[in-house]
Amino acid sequence: MDRGELLSREITGQRLLAASARHSFDPDVAVDWNAPLLDATPFMPLQRVSLYGTQLWEQLTPEQRVELSKHEIASVMSVGLWFEVILMQMLCRYVYDRDLRDAHPQYALTELGDETRHSVMFARAVAKLECPDYRPGPALHQLGRLFAHTVASASMFASVLVAEEVTDRLQREMMHDESLQPLTRTISRIHVIEEGRHVRYAREELARLVPRLRRPELEWHRYLTSVAAYLIIDNLIQSRVYRAVGIDPRLGRKVALRNPHHQQTRRWMGEKVTSFLDEVGMIGSTRPLWRKAHLVA
Ligand SMILES: [Fe+2]
Numbered sequence: 684m685d686r687g688e689l690l691s692r693e694i695t696g697q698r699l700l701a702a703s704a705r706h707s708f709d710p711d712v713a714v715d716w717n718a719p720l721l722d723a724t725p726f727m728p729l730q731r732v733s734l735y736g737t738q739l740w741e742q743l744t745p746e747q748r749v750e751l752s753k754h755e756i757a758s759v760m761s762v763g764l765w766f767e768v769i770l771m772q773m774l775c776r777y778v779y780d781r782d783l784r785d786a787h788p789q790y791a792l793t794e795l796g797d798e799t800r801h802s803v804m805f806a807r808a809v810a811k812l813e814c815p816d817y818r819p820g821p822a823l824h825q826l827g828r829l830f831a832h833t834v835a836s837a838s839m840f841a842s843v844l845v846a847e848e849v850t851d852r853l854q855r856e857m858m859h860d861e862s863l864q865p866l867t868r869t870i871s872r873i874h875v876i877e878e879g880r881h882v883r884y885a886r887e888e889l890a891r892l893v894p895r896l897r898r899p900e901l902e903w904h905r906y907l908t909s910v911a912a913y914l915i916i917d918n919l920i921q922s923r924v925y926r927a928v929g930i931d932p933r934l935g936r937k938v939a940l941r942n943p944h945h946q947q948t949r950r951w952m953g954e955k956v957t958s959f960l961d962e963v964g965m966i967g968s969t970r971p972l973w974r975k976a977h978l979v980a
């Protein structure tokens with residue numbers, strides 16, 4: 684890495700450290716954990732619920748629709764914290780090799796600190812909503828372990844971006860939506876503000892890393908990223924959520940996957956991150972898998 688790049692890395696690190704010092708949250712005090720949940724109030728926008736617009740949706744009562752919105756956002760939070768725990772391990776490996784007098788790896792540690800608070804916040808929220816632990820099943824659990832221990836460089840930053848930016852899109856909409864439960868709105872707002880810095884860190888590092896990859900390396904990182912993106916978006920809503928409203932999980936999932944509204948929601952969630960990844964050259968030959976995941980048209 685030349686001097687210019689090293690300098691730009693340091694500047695990124697210093698800016699993000701300063702922003703973190705100015706604006707970080709302790710969810711323990713920033714969230715009113717004792718406030719009762721509101722009656723008949725959705726937990727996420729109903730039009731973003733996976734079955735919205737289908738015949739199954741039409742058959743649900745208004746109470747069941749709210750109930751499903753609760754379980755779907757609990758699933759997003761559970762899967763989100765599952766990925767955060769993977770990310771924390773990757774960040775830890777990343778800083779292990781670096782000189783911690785530099786601002787850039789210091790920011791990686793600061794991000795790790797943010798993620799520990801987020802994961803506690805999400806876990807606490809899922810418990811408060813009285814929802815099950817919706818983290819992915821045993822196969823993906825093991826794959827996540829492998830990913831956490833091995834993935835580095837471009838595919839690490841790119842898959843982190845996918846997880847962060849798709850949830851960010853949803854949470855940004857939620858924090859402004861006054862028709863939703865205050866609890867899920869507050870959590871969204873805290874997460875959006877802190878994740879904005881993480882997104883910037885990963886985007887800027889990715890833009891530095893990709894031009895230095897040789898062709899076979901680039902293809903490998905593209906491949907890993909596309910698989911991670913597919914698994915992340917495809918697992919965000921666990922099929923067990925449908926049980927909460929008396930729908931067979933297999934049927935619910937089948938209907939959701941074919942639901943044009945849900946496919947459109949996935950593309951909307953992926954819109955910003957996929958256009959960035961495309962711009963830096965991280966999609967290329969792997970586009971069919973991104974399409975299969977309904978993350979690009
Ligand atoms: Fe987070």
Ligand SMILES: [Fe+2]
Pocket residue numbers: 798847878881
């Ligand atoms: Fe993050």
